[in-house]
Amino acid sequence: MQLEENTEELLETLWIRQKEKKSLPSVEELADNKPILDKLLDEGYVSVADNKVSLTKKGLPEAKSVIRRHRLAERLLYDVLGTSDMLLHDKACKFEHLLDRGLDESICILLGHPKVCPHGKAIPAGNCCKQQKTQAQKVVYPLSQLSSGQHGKVAYIHAPETGQLQKLMSMGVLPGEPIKLVQSFPSYVFEVRHSQFAADDDIAQAIYVRLPGQEELVGKEETSTSETNASPKKRGLWNTLLRRD
Amino acid sequence: MLKDAPKQIVYGAAIESAIDSIQKLLAGNYAVSKKAIAILLLQGDTEIADKVKAREGDHFERITEIISQAQSGYGQELSYVMAMSRQQHARDILAKTVVSQPKIGKGFAERLSRITMHPVTGIPILIAVLYVGLYWFVGVFGAGTLVGLLEENLFQDWLNPLLLDAFEWLIPVDWLRNLFVGEFGIFTMGLTYAFAIILPIVGTFFIVFSIIEDSGYLPRLAMLLDRIFKKIGLSGRAVIPMVLGLGCDTMATIVTRTQETKRERIITTLLLALAIPCSAQLGVILGILSTNGMALLIWIITMLFVLLLIGYLASKVIPGKKTNFYMEIPPLRLPRLSNVLAKTYARLQWYLKEVVPFFVLASFVLWLGDLTGVFDYVIKGLEPIVRGIGLPNETSEVFLIGFFRRDFGAAGLYTMVEDGLIAGVPLVVAAVTLTLFVPCIAQFLVMIKERGKKVALAITAFVFPFAFFVGFLLNTILNALGIKL
Structure with a gap:
């Protein structure tokens, strides 16, 4: 079903409270959204017990999907379109509603199954992540999936630990820097500007690289041969997205 | 000198104002400028935070507030945002000053480098x-x-x-x-x-x-x-x-x-x-074993095997x-x-x-032990163990000296070889046991200093019997296989 924008917002709030903050909101807390809450109650998406509102079996996957779309949208806006931090949340809220079921999967594959949003919050995994689908023409790959000699620019770094992130930063591995994979066994060796670095699997998986050709993609339909295996529908999406700014 | 490049890095407005306010709050004396302290605090430097906490007292809470307020305006960690600003600044300077020619092929050094890294x-x-x-x-x-x-x-x-x-x-x-x-x-x-x-x-x-x-x-x-x-x-x-x-x-x-x-x-x-x-x-052992390729090979394989086995087990045991x-x-x-x-x-x-003072000291202790007869007891006590792993009695003295310095021990073995007291299988067994045997006193003292008494003693308590155990095993295996060296 197609949910309205403000309904999705409320589902999002409920998900964060229930799954991430682990404290269910009371009915009073949600008083501002009373009409929407009533509607969700009617349709069986939420239930109320002890004055606490929680998502039902029917509501949970729906809310998870909204969260996923919102955070994927943020990733997309931030990594690919370079939207500034300050505007990110608001834009993503508008954006997520454009991502229908199926489209979020394309975006997810396109971005290389990112695990967190630019704010560092987890993006719930979709079916595509579980199957590690890579058929769609991806633009952003973890360094570990590149083949020797491939080069691009650092798109973002997803380091599970702050320490790791800082070490990579101190080595000059920062978003926007050109990066080239020299070899991948027994360790990864990559080049950033005039320096070479060696790293293990974990580090190579934390560096996401945007492969070249995406800039040229704007407005061009049949130029690059490497993207011919992407379906027309996905390419259409790309052009729509990239033309927006 | 660059005319049009800004001399200072300009971070985002929120960060800049946070730097200003923190700087004003800092009252203590620091070795570096207050601005540097403020920047390090914003980047989440824990060492500096501890120092500031100790020196600023009540102000520290206010500083923490300023930091979290500045953080709230950004999606990424401040250290990341600030690193990006610096990177951008560096890029700006580079763009104005450096012209880089595309590399023509790979130089010899780069080709050699690739060869050394290729498995x-x-x-x-x-x-x-x-x-x-x-x-x-x-x-x-x-x-x-x-x-x-x-x-x-x-x-x-x-x-x-x-x-x-x-x-x-x-x-x-x-x-x-x-x-x-x-x-x-x-x-x-x-x-x-x-x-x-x-x-x-x-x-x-x-x-x-x-x-x-x-x-x-x-x-x-x-x-x-x-x-x-x-x-x-x-x-x-x-x-x-x-x-x-x-x-x-x-x-x-x-x-x-x-x-x-x-x-x-x-x-x-x-x-x-x-x-x-x-x-x-290593030098002494290579010197002793170099005349016999097979003996050297057995020694290398045993050492590598012990290194990998014990390392693997340690990685499973040590949390x-x-x-x-x-x-x-x-x-x-x-x-x-x-x-x-x-x-x-x-x-x-x-x-x-x-090393030299230690050699002098070890000589003194050995002389004293020899003079008083204490070492005779220790050496006699070691003899059955040494014989148990198929070595001549004289090696027990080598092991005792080896405790004072590992190299002392190895050098003692060298003399035994020169005097024709040991050769063949017992020589390999002695070389292996001596290599594995307790660290020298200097290393033992450094281990206590670096890792603490408990860990150092535990390591030594493991190494001592283990060295003889491996020597025993090697001797048994080599004899069972009928290997003559």
């Missing part, structure tokens, strides 16, 4: 480096040629007889004279070993190590071995203490400080104490999380002779300062 070509190169550097230069040239020249020609034939005569005239009392020129004499044993055996071996090792270090080969070695080292709970970074351990395990144990986690430090310390022979030991491996790979360079010599000189100076 197919890298491993043979690694073996070649070890063969030429350690076996040939340290083992054959240092422990063979140089030791021969210094020990036999200079000390035994010339210097020691001279001293013997001088002391006979100076000190007519036998037992006292023995302190200086007896079997365990300060001159005839301590200083002879220190300058005639250990110095040339350690010296040649430090030359090789400095060349390897200056050429930029170590990080390449680290990246080649990272995968194997992960299996024994370490990362490629541990290559540096391990290779240094082949020079001096005491020095290497101090260097384990640079490792990131406690777990890594303990595992490295254990492996250094157990399975990494120091250059003095703690895995560490990541990352390292800059500098371009390969031709080492400068002057740098290599300067480094070798500095290391030798360190080594002699640490």
